Amino acid sequence: MNRGRMRTNVLAGLAVAAVFTTAACGGNDGGDNGGASGDNGDGGIAETITIAQVQDQTGPVSYAGVGAKEGAELAIEEINEEGFLGDGVTIEMEELDTGGEIERAASEMNKAMADPNVSAIIGPTQSQQAATVAPLVGRGEVPTVFTQAGSEGVVVNDWTFRATPPMESYYEPALDYLEEQGAETVSVLYNATFPTFALLGEDDVPAMAEERGLEVVQSLAVQMTTQDFAGQSQQIARENPDAVVMLLIAPQSVTAMKQLGTAGYEGQVSATSVQAAGNIAAAGDAANGLIYPVPYSTAMEAEGSVAFTEAFEEKFGKDANPYNADGYDAMWWIARAIEASGDSSREGIREGLEQVASEGYSGAMGDVTFEGNDARVPGALVRWEDGAETLVQ
Amino acid sequence: MQDVLNATTLGSIYLLFALGMALVWGTIGILNFAHGATFMFAAFIGHLVTARVELPLLGVIAVAVLVGALISVLTQLLAFQPILKRAKNRHAAELRILIAGIGVAAIPLAIAQRQTRSTPFGLRSSYSPQVYEVFGLRITTTAIIIIVLGLVIGIGMTLWLRRSRHGLALRALGVDAETSAGMGVNRTTLAFGTMAVAGGLAGLAGALLTLQLGAIAPETGDQLIIKAFAIIVLGGLGSMAGTVIGAYVLAGAETLVLVMNWGTWVDAVSFGLIFLILLARPQGLLGRKEVRRT
Amino acid sequence: MSTWYAMNVVLVQTTLTTLLLALSIQVPLRFGVFSFAGVGAFGIGGYGSAIAMVHLGWSTWPAVAFGAVVAGLVVFLLGLVVQRLTGLYMGMATIAFTLIVSVLAVNGGDLTGGAMGLYGALGEISVLQILLVVLLVVALLHLTELGGMGRRVDAVRDDPELANALGVDVVRYRQFSFLVSGLIGGLAGAITTLLRSTITPAEVNFHLVILALTAIVVGGSRSWVGALIGAVIFVWLPTWIGFLAEWERVAYGVIVAVAAIYLPLGVLGVAKDLWHRFRTREERARVAALAKES
Incomplete structure (x- = not known):
């Protein structure tokens, strides 16, 4: 009986080894593919542009991921309806759930990066997840816009961008x-x-x-x-x-x-x-x-904020929160980037994001400016009174 | 003095939470890691109910206790009972019961997280806590209720287990399940009864804690589980009196750290203390000598 | 194959590191020691390697070795201190150790980066290298499951008195299990950290203990194959049940609970059972045929 067990164990071990080594050999070409992307390669805007949202859809901080998802959905609806990127060009979003775990964030990011159809990524909201994947997107060369994730070590290379200003x-x-x-x-x-x-x-x-x-x-x-x-x-x-x-x-x-x-x-x-x-x-x-x-409140009076607040209320029938504003601004930033560079490839979007950042834009969070790839907003001070926010003048 | 009072309140909170877990572990030998989820879900159902109808204090507590007992009995019926039935001996079942509890706990947690998106939830009640000031000490009615209930239930249960026939039967189960079953103790009924009581206690703790803290989040139960586990082990497995003492020792240590304003060292000090106590007393403060449970 | 691999390379890496983490808990369990110090070792190994890389400018593999050796030594010393403890008391003391590691990391100032953790420790580690490390570890552990050594380890776990009587130095064996657990846990932590370039105190927590324990119990607790099965299941489960979207976590809970209830020896137990039946099918058929004839 002992011999039987030993044999199965060794067999299992060998089988595992074989799978992983073959996989490891194939891996090198796989990694290089990451760079080339966009549906039709050199310049130009593709008919359908896929953006992956890799954020917590479940788990203890799902409010940030789900909130950003709603905001991004609204942005996509607006972008597609008004033909912002030209006639017939549509943006699609694919949601990947990081489930509040660092390992899963790394793995889902990796999936998104390895998918040649994904042109850009809206990255994790949790600082630790974001800091883990930041070097990876630098290596994989996929433009990634983080929302929230306010700590250091997130905006670390040319491919990392952040649409939410750090709290300080x-x-x-x-x-x-x-x-x-x-x-x-x-x-x-x-x-x-x-x-x-x-x-x-x-x-x-x-x-x-x-x-x-x-x-x-x-x-x-x-x-x-x-x-x-x-x-x-x-x-x-x-x-x-x-x-x-x-x-x-x-x-x-x-x-x-x-x-x-x-x-x-x-x-x-x-x-x-x-x-x-x-x-x-x-x-x-x-x-x-x-x-x-x-960074955002329904009480804010800037033009972009008011427009967002009203549109959100109409689409979802509830008040928008800052996480919604994150997703909305992030998605619009990407759309503006594509328009600016006229190129929906990964490299094109990266250049566009930088260009838009150098000019700033008016979004849900008011007039957004940038320090490098990192957003800065005027913000608003609000007071909580009987279940609603009012602006503190 | 105020600090002693705070430590007592905190200790009573821990005690209320830990009592149900300690009871089940000390008698029917089940280490129920779903206790925290039971606690949270009872408060969560209370939250859903009170969002529609405003209830008096007793009403809120009744809802939470019933939900807690129900979840606990279901856990026993669907998870622990089948394991105990299939296991050759208790030692073999121990780890699996632990894991089954963890699995069960994930279910209410996931549902509550989905419903609330992890925003904190509270209880609406016509009861509103008063603040009393006696000799310069401030205390709320909720805190008084928690301290009194914690001590009464804790001590009451210790005495009941020691003195009553049922208590004897339960303790007999804890020492030697087979022999006591042979002597006419109905193991299944007692197990369900104990789980129901423990679940009720989890629900009670859920309602009172939510009132005391104002709100809890779905993850709150997880954080309390580890503290309760520490308290039960510290007091000595199977000893209710030990659990009572353990709760106040842990709360005292934590409060001391806060008073010294070493906030970030709280866990190191309290768990360091537990570590040292275990080195000095390998069976916990009041634990009976283990028969053999390695 | 290569697209699939490129998309899932992180899962492959995680499977291997999770296997190491699970082994660091499983090794002491196989020696009859209920120790979770492996998770603390994971933290020490992670921080050790990150510090070596960030502060001392070491290259990848020396940093990994440094982390693993430090973790191994610390856990070995811990083992000497807590060797009198048994069962859940040992479990609690080692959990306390793990939580203290995390608190030390929070309060470590520039050395550990405080609550923010350490960033920028990106090592050069290929999947093949991790695989070689894992194969080495597994090969060594496999030796402890075979023949005389395997029987001695079984005796140390199941009947320490008997083992002592047979001249096996139980205390020495158990101390050794701490050292091994620390080394493997440290390796897991170091490799994980350098793969993802960051480590934070929040990662070294009770949830990691639960993950490791669940993987072992569901996979099979007596052999490294069980740990491998468990690691594969829990790392890949989200991919397999991802279509359930928001109900995924509920399903996770159900799966864990059902495995604990119905698979007493884990998935490995079932696999062995099936294998055994497969191998003996001819014989059983012959016996059955004989029985019919007579």
Whole structure:
């Protein structure tokens, strides 16, 4: 019996080895194919242009991926209907699900890159997924526009672009507002295991506060797994600063807002765009008066924003959120790029994206400008009041 | 003092969550990794119900407890029972029960994530917590309810298991299932009863925690599972009193770290502590000597 | 073939690294040690190799070796410290170790890149190279499943007293299993990290423990073939059931639970069973024929 087992095991091992080695040999030609693309090769715009959206459609952060998908769908509808790229030219989108996992993001990206029909990719929203695939798209030479993914290591080569500005680039208005309101002391409560918030809470916010003469009197770091904020809330209430900068993920924010109220803290709280998309709604009245800067809000008055807000409401029957705006702007950026270079091949789109970036555009997020391949927006400071956002003037 | 109060509240939260898991593990020997999903889904159904009708506090709790018990019984019926029936001995079943629990847990999690897109959800209730201030200490009614219920159920259950006939039968199962079955203990019925109670406790914890925290996300249950596991092991497998102590030890350690404002070290300190306690007491704080479960 | 390969090369890589991770948990299990330190080793190996590359400017394979050796040593030392623990107590202590590794990474300042993790550690690793590493590891492990060595390992797991009586140094064997688990886990972490160029503290978590454990139990826990089957199943499952779109995760849960319930020895057990029947079909037919005649 022992001999029988051994034989099967060895056989299985050999079979596996054989499959992988043959595969590995074939692989080298496969990799080179990545560069050539676009349906009809040298220049020109293809009849059908396929864009792959490689983002979380399921899992814990699906709101970002699904949100971007809806925005992109709206953009495609507009682009195709108005014949933006010429008569009969249509954009199609293919969704690939990264399921909240880094490995899967790498694998799905790879699939999209290896598919010669895919001209450009809208890449993962999660920083860690994006940072993992960024070197890959550089190697595979496929133009990739990321949305969200606000950390370093994402826009790292000529093929990586980002349509959403990193949070620290539009956080200043919040501190401007606190300064205007006469705040002198501020406490920072932040999730130190969430990359974006770690960066903001440790470096950017203290620096911005110092520039404005605000004193950071307290800096409380918590972890991803922290669920109860009674202790932190009371520490803050005891210190009683004029304002609190709260940088927490969605469920944490709800709890912290409620418990700050319970602890008797009555100062101004400034949060982040995580609170947008109704993520703070569960806190009820406790969240009234909360302010946060967002790259996009239904309350924004720029021409592009208003047009997007109305079109979105009409198509989906609900208010647009920043993730919708991400997908919408990313898809339009790609369309403008194709128009600019007159070439829907991968290289053509890359050149077009750069060209559009150097000029900037007016989109859902208002007038978008660029630092290299990385978007910057004016942003807006909004206040949450009874379940709706209003602009803070 | 306020910090001690906070630690007590946090400990009671952990305790309420861990009690059901500890009960099932200590008696019928099932380590139910679907407990966190049961907890979350009970609160989630509560959320769906209260979004349509506003319920008083007891109504919300009743819904959550019923849902929790139902999920737990279904888990037992569809997953654990078939495994135990097929397994040659309990040792062989242990790992598979663990994995089955993980599989079962993925189902409610996926449904809740799909429905909410992982936005936090809360409970709507005509009950609104009051804040009391006594001797400069602030506490909410929800926190009082959690502390009282946590302690009453925790201690009550310890005593009940020790004193009552049913408790004896259950503990007998935990020590030697075959012999006790031979002595007239109806294993299947008791197992279902225990799972129902544990599920009810998960639901209770779900409702109360959601009220205390304002909202939870679908992933909240996952985060609590690992803490509950730590508490149960720390207290000593099979000991309810140990679970009670374990919950407060973990909460105390975490609160201490927060007071010192070493926020990012919380897990290192609390799990480091558990690690050290286990080195000093390999059977947990109050664990009975393992018969043989390697 | 080559388009298929180009599209799926990452899945092939992931299958191999997941196999290594699963093996790092399976090895101690086969020695009767319920240790999850392999996942902590994955983190140490990943960070070790990334640090060697980013900060020290080492090239790919020395960096991988560095990560694996450091992980192996640390886990070996851990094994010496926790050797008194058994069963789930051992499981908890090693999970605590894994979580502490993650916290250290968060608080490691510039060395580990804090919460952002380390970027830009892109190694030059071909699939063929990973395959050679995996084949080497598997070949060595295969030796521990054969003949006298295999029987001694089985004895250490199933009946340590008997093993002791037979002159097998159980303690020494189990310490050795920690070293091997650390080395393999470290290799898995180092290769994974250098393949994707980044590592962050959030990756070294409980979910990785669950993935590894699920792969082993569903695949088959007694042999490396089981770990391979498990790795293939869980890496490729999303591709196979992708058509279910949003219900994919529900299906995943059902598949895991059903496997735990109905496949006591994992997929490998079923495969062996079928193979055995296939090989003995003539004999069985003869016996049946004989039975009929008489």
